[in-house]
Amino acid sequence: MKYTQNQITFMQYIFLIHGVQVGVGLLTLPRELAEKAGTDGWMALIIGWLFSTLASLIIIQVMKNYPNGTIIDLVTHYFGKWVGKISAFIFALYFAFLGSIVFIREGLFIQFWVLPQTSLFILLFLLSIPSYLIVRNNITILGRYAELMFFITTWMIFFYFTPLKEAHWLHLLPLIKEGWEPILTAAKTTIFSFLGFEIAFFLYPFLQEKQKASIGIVIANSLTLAVFLIVIIVAFTFYSPDEITQYKEPTINLLKIVEFKFLERLEIVFLSLYIFVISTTVLPLFFATVFSASQLFGKQDHGKYVVWLLLLNLVFVFFIPQSFERNRQFQNVGEHFSLILVYAFPLCLWVYLWVYSRMKRGLLK
């Protein structure tokens, strides 16, 4: 009952989850898929969607056992205070890690594409200002932000219909060129692209209409799939299968050919606006971090932790030089964590809770 003050609507719930899923990953996704599965990569995407949807549904099933609390409250309820504290610590660490990787990568992209002469530290400091202003508020504000940003940025997908004029659909054929193996390898990458739905662990208690939680998370996943599919298919049909692997961020390079009478080099405008898309990934992750941290220390107000988190990021960037490779390495580490925390942990918990409730019912009989 303690979260009834700040609630999020069904739409905000969808766009929060969708926002966390679509972020920096999309920029490099076409290349990563093409490297592993050639132009069959889009099938891997659907497999990834299947997995993530399954995992999301399990998360919702788990959360239904304790509808008025976050995952931390749930663990505390079933396993005691100390296990709860540990879980709060792990979640805070996980989300801080994930959020910071994306946050720093955001800065790296800006530096690489738009402002090559500005130091990463200054760029991140600049981005920290709006981040602080949003994350220090409650979840309702974050929901509003995600919702508004979705509608502000969603029209950018229409840019991708221009390259379709020169698309070669034959690039997609034949289907399953080299058997299922490369597709399954690529599916491992796509599973990570869909990461972000685990934010539902923290959104569930705030949702107004809890009976719609499952539908909402499926819609969010599907929306993400739609965005990914459009970009991937445009990239695969526009570039030849070999050419696409030569670009670091084919998603941006695609826009180089879009020209208007009054505007060229659209990718610069696009990337400036893409900051908003990335911010809908970073900010909920940061929110989950500071929320867990405030639960860990038993404080009500999480505003202070936002400052600490952002400062930590800035210090980290200031003293340790950053590069895409380093960021990538960090991400690989994070992805292993994710597999445990997002796939294995809810599954185990679900089975445990199922057995637990069965036993309890058996005892009562």
Added chain:
Amino acid sequence: MLFFRKYRVKKKHQSSFRIENNDFSKKIISSLLLENIAEIQNLFSETPDLVVKNFVIKQTNSPAALVYLSGLTDTKTINNHILSPLLFEADKEKKDFEVQVSVGDVKEKNTWQEIESAILQGNSVLFIDKENKASIFDTQGWPQRGIEDTTIESSLRGEHLGFTETGSTNIALIRRHIQNRELKMKEITVGVRGNLKLTIMYLADVANPEVLKELVNRINKLDVDSILNAASLAEYIEDNPYSPFPQLFLTERPDFAAAEILQGRIVTIVDRSPNVLIGPATFETFFKSMDDYGARWLVASFIRLMRYFGFIAAIFLPATYIAVIAFHFEIIPLKLLLSIGASRERVPFPPFIEAIVMEITLEMLREAGIRLPAKIGQTVGIVGGIVIGQAAVEAGIVSNIMVIVVALTAIASFIIPNYDMGAAIRMLRFPMMFAASLFGFIGLAVGLMTLIAHFIALESLGTPYGSPIAPLRFPDWKDLFIRFPEWSIVKRPESTRAIQRLKAKSNRSEGDEH
């Protein structure tokens, strides 16, 4: 950071510092006339406009004194309806001791505090010998102007009566629109020295009681000498005093105020101020004008879309220009780039300096134009026009394109129908220009993000300010960017938190029946 969300109570001094708070407040008048007159003269020393008229009431043959302030009272009422009946009429049949005058509003009070404030408000007070209470007659009549056409918010089809400085007149102007007994009023007096009367008007079965309570609480917390106009009251009670956006709506139009009351909002009439305060306001309220409802819906929608476009242009146009010229000139197609380059060829300054010089000049011209007498104002216009339009360009200080950008920005900001919002927008473009000059498009994007971060968290009387945009409420979009035909809007906006949502039945049949 800058934006503290919590509403602060402005309580800096204890009231005892300002007004000598002796036992006088509860002191009761004496039954001896002479003592009372002495006390009055003691209270109002060095007050030449105080009139103490001693006479004998013919009816009862008892000595009496009438006290009033000469400038604040209506002399005709006093002469014809108080003095004349008391001096000349004798009604022998009346046995009980009750003075007979032909004034409607008569009150009887016996504490000095009440009598003092009654005199100061323009009432006249009658002391009678051997009576331990005084009669207070409503004889208020101070210098005031008549009702005139609205000056700031002029309109084509709307009502041509504007609010005046007299609260009671303003109440009447609104009441003419809403002849319903659910239109309730709460009176609150504010200000230790000013004694300002605020009247809160609302529809009892529509307005949200929580919002009303919040507003009343905030007003009750005020402890100030005086508040001189509605705008400064707004500054005292708004949710976030550090926000660039106005959070309460000021209007001088009775029809607009009445329309907002009907929507479920609450109007505060500030006596002595020709503006009233409407709350809770939302961002979109500031983009509406009464003429939107006077024009056909297609035209009104077009105008409204232009306003929102103007809003975006006024904030971002100069900043975008700076960002493009200073950082991202590669996004401009070659032909356009060449013409911009030709125009900037002789300009020695970076675009930011160029823009700042022009914007500041324009703002100064605008400000000079407002407060100068009309005759000199024209001169300013001519000087400004020549300086901005020609000389600066010919001298090579600014480029032609910059002049166009600045002019467009100015026009775009003047299209906003509300003065406060227009001023806020004109202010906001300076930080945007600064950010753009440092970081190009990224600075702009971060600036916009900061603005949005502030915007979505802002509230007005505890109601989301961004509604129906953030939080998204699609049913309310019928009266947002596009104004749907009036007969199709049957519900009150959710942003007013009205307890009665339905305001009309769809009184139009579908299709083209006759």
